[in-house]
Amino acid sequence: MEDNILLKINNISVVYSDVIQILKAVSLDIPEGQIVSLLGSNGAGKTTTLKAVSGILKPENGKVTEGTINYEGHNIQNSSPERVTRLGIIQVMEGRQPFKYLTVEENLRVGTATRWGKPYKKDLEMVYHYFAPLVYRKHSLAGYCSGGELQMLVMGRALMAQPRLLLLDEPSLGLAPMLVKEIFEIVKRINKEQRTTLMLVEQNANMALQIANFGYVMENGKIVLEGDAKDLRENPDVKEFYLGVAATGAIKTYKDVKSYKRRKRWL
Amino acid sequence: MEFFFQILINGLSIGFLYALTALGFVMIFKSSSVLNFAHGGLMAIGAFLFLVLSVWARLPIWLAFILTLAGSFSLGFIIERFFLRPLIGEALIEVIMLTLGLFIMFRGLLLFIFGGDIYSYPDFLPPALTFHWGPIEVAGVYVATFIIGLIFLGLFGFFFKYSSQGIYMRSVADNQPAAMALGVHVRRVFALSWAIAALVCAMSGIVLGIINGINVHEVSDLGIKVFPVVILGGLDSIGGAILGGIIIGLLETFTGGYISSGLREVVPYIVLIIILLIKPYGLFGLVEIERV
Ligand SMILES: Nc1ncnc2c1ncn2[C@@H]1O[C@H](COP(=O)(O)OP(=O)(O)OP(=O)(O)O)[C@@H](O)[C@H]1O
Ligand SMILES: [Mg+2]
Numbered sequence: 001m002e003d004n005i006l007l008k009i010n011n012i013s014v015v016y017s018d019v020i021q022i023l024k025a026v027s028l029d030i031p032e033g034q035i036v037s038l039l040g041s042n043g044a045g046k047t048t049t050l051k052a053v054s055g056i057l058k059p060e061n062g063k064v065t066e067g068t069i070n071y072e073g074h075n076i077q078n079s080s081p082e083r084v085t086r087l088g089i090i091q092v093m094e095g096r097q098p099f100k101y102l103t104v105e106e107n108l109r110v111g112t113a114t115r116w117g118k119p120y121k122k123d124l125e126m127v128y129h130y131f132a133p134l135v136y137r138k139h140s141l142a143g144y145c146s147g148g149e150l151q152m153l154v155m156g157r158a159l160m161a162q163p164r165l166l167l168l169d170e171p172s173l174g175l176a177p178m179l180v181k182e183i184f185e186i187v188k189r190i191n192k193e194q195r196t197t198l199m200l201v202e203q204n205a206n207m208a209l210q211i212a213n214f215g216y217v218m219e220n221g222k223i224v225l226e227g228d229a230k231d232l233r234e235n236p237d238v239k240e241f242y243l244g245v246a247a248t249g250a251i252k253t254y255k256d257v258k259s260y261k262r263r264k265r266w267l
Numbered sequence: 268m269e270f271f272f273q274i275l276i277n278g279l280s281i282g283f284l285y286a287l288t289a290l291g292f293v294m295i296f297k298s299s300s301v302l303n304f305a306h307g308g309l310m311a312i313g314a315f316l317f318l319v320l321s322v323w324a325r326l327p328i329w330l331a332f333i334l335t336l337a338g339s340f341s342l343g344f345i346i347e348r349f350f351l352r353p354l355i356g357e358a359l360i361e362v363i364m365l366t367l368g369l370f371i372m373f374r375g376l377l378l379f380i381f382g383g384d385i386y387s388y389p390d391f392l393p394p395a396l397t398f399h400w401g402p403i404e405v406a407g408v409y410v411a412t413f414i415i416g417l418i419f420l421g422l423f424g425f426f427f428k429y430s431s432q433g434i435y436m437r438s439v440a441d442n443q444p445a446a447m448a449l450g451v452h453v454r455r456v457f458a459l460s461w462a463i464a465a466l467v468c469a470m471s472g473i474v475l476g477i478i479n480g481i482n483v484h485e486v487s488d489l490g491i492k493v494f495p496v497v498i499l500g501g502l503d504s505i506g507g508a509i510l511g512g513i514i515i516g517l518l519e520t521f522t523g524g525y526i527s528s529g530l531r532e533v534v535p536y537i538v539l540i541i542i543l544l545i546k547p548y549g550l551f552g553l554v555e556i557e558r559v
Binding site: 054056059081082085086090091092093097098099100101102106107109110111112113114116117154157158161 | 442
């Protein structure tokens with residue numbers, strides 16, 4: 001089956017502040033309607049890859065110096081976020097960034113910025129349908145929501161933009177295992193029911209590879225491994241380094257590595 | 268008692284006016300972290316634009332008023348587009364110097380055109396506007412200010428609370444990277460804050476012109492009063508700016524009425540210094556929401 005490629009990242013290099021090179025000749029394809037997962041350790045360059053696509057590199061003084069990013073016939077490397085979002089690509093940033101002093105519903109309404117003036121009531125209903133807990137917090141300030149509610153909020157906010165390609169950066173970070181499972185199920189449903197194509201950056205390789213169709217593994221700014229999600233799950237290297245099943249039988253999960261970054265939160 | 272009531276109304280109407288201009292100032296600061304030292308210049312431009320349109324061009328008052336507001340709104344856009352946008356990302360001090368430079372330029376221009384004379388608007392407020400209640404009499408200009416202030420505060424409150432554009436503006440003030448990631452047009456929000464600020468400045472320039480007469484130095488110096496107001500209210504809080512404005516307005520008129528009219532102009536700055544000493548983030552500065 002020949003898939004229609006929605007996003008094609010072609011040999012890109014990314015440099016911050018004109019001198020710090022983070023990505024080196026990264027290529028990856030996101031086929032339409034699929035979930036593609038991007039795995040890798042801390043500092044591998046996953047977030048940088050997402051930012052290169054969404055245009056958020058620019059305000060951070062980063063630049064795509066080589067290669068192209070092609071989305072439906074548009075070259076979008078080094079475009080502004082205003083343009084990229086209006087083409088239908090929305091990034092959900094790492095670390096859940098709510099508008100603290102806006103209510104939950106106001107947060108969701110910011111998601112309509114790319115199509116200002118168009119009706120959005122149906123989209124609100126759709127978001128509340130996927131993320132039911134948000135309904136009860138509609139009118140409370142986002143700053144007082146729990147980590148789980150915030151994750152739902154930032155994903156719901158992105159859905160309000162009716163994206164064709166959703167870039168999710170570590171949705172599971174710091175959430176209780178039950179909640180992670182629930183969030184991933186919702187992601188899968190959104191992918192199926194809304195036909196949203198997803199690029200999923202995760203440390204939780206196990207969960208990510210269960211819902212993804214395809215996976216890439218990144219190390220030090222380079223893609224080192226790629227393949228169908230089910231093949232990756234069986235790959236001995238991935239098993240050892242990302243699924244926490246070491247050859248010796250010892251458990252080396254990424255949770256341990258990243259624990260300093262994780263803030264425990266319960267819904 | 269009548270005297271108290273009279274002063275209360277005067278104080279509230281002046282307070283609403285300060286609240287409105289402070290709102291413009293805080294909006295710019297919140298969305299783009301720019302301290303606008305050109306505030307008084309914008310007030311003076313509004314006052315003189317209204318003078319030109321109403322007295323020199325002899326337009327009907329309502330039309331002159333609307334045109335002044337529209338003109339100031341556009342001026343705000345233009346200032347952002349041509350002076351501030353090139354400085355996005357530059358150091359704070361450069362931006363401050365720029366707004367200070369704009370202030371001096373505006374004042375110089377007005378002095379060049381109008382000189383240092385005192386002008387006055389025609390007496391256009393209907394006498395019926397003067398408020399009588401028993402022995403109490405409140406001058407028409409205060410009644411008008413009270414009403415206009417209330418209407419505009421209501422309008423802006425509604426705009427920021429319910430309209431999509433108002434919510435986008437608040438989102439930029441709240442978390443700019445997140446707003447950008449959702450496609451909020453951040454530069455447009457900056458421009459809109461400047462436009463709104465220029466509009467409310469013009470409005471208060473006109474009213475202060477009605478009360479005190481229009482003089483380049485006087486009106487533009489009054490712009491400095493926005494500092495005690497926003498420092499009192501907290502630089503980052505719209506609600507605080509409104510409360511701060513009302514408090515300073517009341518303090519001023521009560522000091523003028525009960526203590527001495529000479530002290531009236533000084534009181535806001537005394538408050539400013541006391542607040543800075545004991546509570547540098549303002550009485551109503553945002554309480555940082557920190558949830559772990
Ligand atoms: N604005 C910046 N300027 C300079 N270097 C940066 C900048 N942002 C990120 N980096 C560096 O780029 C490298 C890759 O960062 P990136 O955030 O893409 O990693 P990541 O794979 O998302 O890691 P994590 O899993 O910890 O989120 C890191 O070494 C980081 O220090
Ligand atoms: Mg990251």
